[in-house]
Amino acid sequence: MINQFQSHLSKTFPDLKNQKILLAFSGGLDSTVLLTLLHQLGYNVAAAHCNFSLRNMESDEDEIFVKTYCKKLGIPIYIETFDTKTFANDQKQSTQMAARTLRYTWFEELMEKESFDVLATAHHADDDLETFLINLSRGTGLRGLIGIPETNNRIIRPLLPFSRAEILSWAKIEQLHWREDSSNSSRAYTRNQLRLDVIPNLKKSKKRFLESFKTTKEHLIKSQALVEDYLSLVYNLIITQREDGYQISIDKLKELPNTEALLYELLAPFGFTDHKAVLDILNAQAGKYVISPSHRLLKDRNSLILTENVIKEPNKCHWIKKNQKNINNPLNISLTPTNKMGLTNLSTIYVDSEYLTFPLCVRKWQQGDVFQPFGMKGNKKLSKFFKDEKLSLAAKEALWILTSDDKIVWVIGYRADDRFKVSEKTKSILKIKISE
CATH class of the missing domain: 3.40.50.620 (HUPs)
Structure with a gap:
C-alpha cells in the first residue's frame, strides 16, 4: 500500500x-x-x-x-x-x-x-x-x-x-x-x-461494490464540471456585482432553460441547501428573503440580492467627541473645521457647528426615525425616504446615520438634514466627510 x-x-x-x-x-x-x-x-x-x-x-x-x-x-x-x-x-x-x-x-x-x-x-x-x-x-x-x-x-x-x-x-x-x-x-x-x-x-x-461506487463518483464529478462550465457561460448574462454582494436578474434568469436548477446551482456555493425555499423566493413578494449560514438571498422587485449576513447593531452608538478629528469604526469619518463651503456630494457635507451637540453618534437607523431632508420644510420618516429612494432591504441594513442629541444630522451617503445647514448667519462651519 x-x-x-x-x-x-x-x-x-x-x-x-x-x-x-x-x-x-x-x-x-x-x-x-x-x-x-x-x-x-x-x-x-x-x-x-x-x-x-x-x-x-x-x-x-x-x-x-x-x-x-x-x-x-x-x-x-x-x-x-x-x-x-x-x-x-x-x-x-x-x-x-x-x-x-x-x-x-x-x-x-x-x-x-x-x-x-x-x-x-x-x-x-x-x-x-x-x-x-x-x-x-x-x-x-x-x-x-x-x-x-x-x-x-x-x-x-x-x-x-x-x-x-x-x-x-x-x-x-x-x-x-x-x-x-x-x-x-x-x-x-x-x-x-x-x-x-x-x-x-x-x-x-454485489462484489466490487466499492469500486463501482468510485466509478459512479468519477462520472458525477465530470457531470458537475459540465454544469459549472455552463454556469460560467451564463454568469455574466444574469448576475451583476454590487458593492455589498451580487444582483441576479429574475427576468433574464427565467429566459434561460432549466431556471430552477440553474438558480439552485448558482446559490449552492453560498450554503443554500433548502431547494424549496430557494425556488419559492422567485415568486415571493419584494422584501422576502431566505438565509444560509453565511449569506442572505433577498427578493427585491425584479431581482434577487445576494449579500453576506448582516450583524445588526440597531442600538449601538459609535461616539464622536468634541474636537475629535476622525473615527474609523464603523466608517472612516473625518471632521474638519473650515471657514468656507466646498463641494457637497454623497460623501461630504457642511454643517453649522453651532447647532451640533456633542458627542455625536453614528448608528444604524431605527423604525420611527425622522429627519428633515435638505431643502425641505417638513419632516419625513426614514422608512418613507427609503421607499422613495427605492432602497433594497440590504441597502437599508448597510446604511448608517449621524445624529446630534437624537436629531439626524446626516443619512450618511444619501441626504443631509436641513436643520443643520450652513446659512448667511453661520459663524462656524464643520466639514464632515466619509472615505474608503
Missing part, C-alpha cells in the same frame, strides 16, 4: 513534500495509518488531537495513546481538551455538530499560529460512500452526490482512494496499534447504521 500511497500523493498533491502538514489525529485506525505513512515517507507532519471529554476515562486513554505514539515517532503533537456538552448546550447544537465546530475552529487557529500549510484528515473510500448515501437519503442534488472532496481549501484527504479493508490490512502487516472508539458501535447515529448494517449488505450483494 505504501507504494500506491506515495504514487497517489505525487500525482494529486505534488507540492506536499515542501509543505508543513497538520494531521487530525484521533488515535483510531485511519488516522494512525495516515500518520505512520506520512512519517515513513519523510513528510513534514505534526499531529493535533482533540479530547472532547465525552467518554470519560476512554477519552483520557486516547490522549495518552496519541502522546505516546507521537513521542515514539518523534512527531510534534498538539492537544486541546474541550467541554463539548456545555458548548453544545450553550450553542443549542447537537453533540456531534458541537464537536465538529470546536475541532475545526481549533485546527484553523493552530494552523495560523504555527504556520501549517495544510490540514490532513484520514477520510477514506468507505467514509465517502457513507456520505454519498447520507446525502442521497436527504434528497440532495448532484453536488451532494459527489461526496467528500479530496481537497477543500486547505484541507486534504490523502486516504480517500483507499478502502477501510486496505487500510486495516496494511496496519496489521505493520503490526500497528490503535484505539477503538466505543461510540462507533452505537446504532444511534445514521452513519453508524450505514456502516454496520447497510453497507456490509451492499458489498455482500
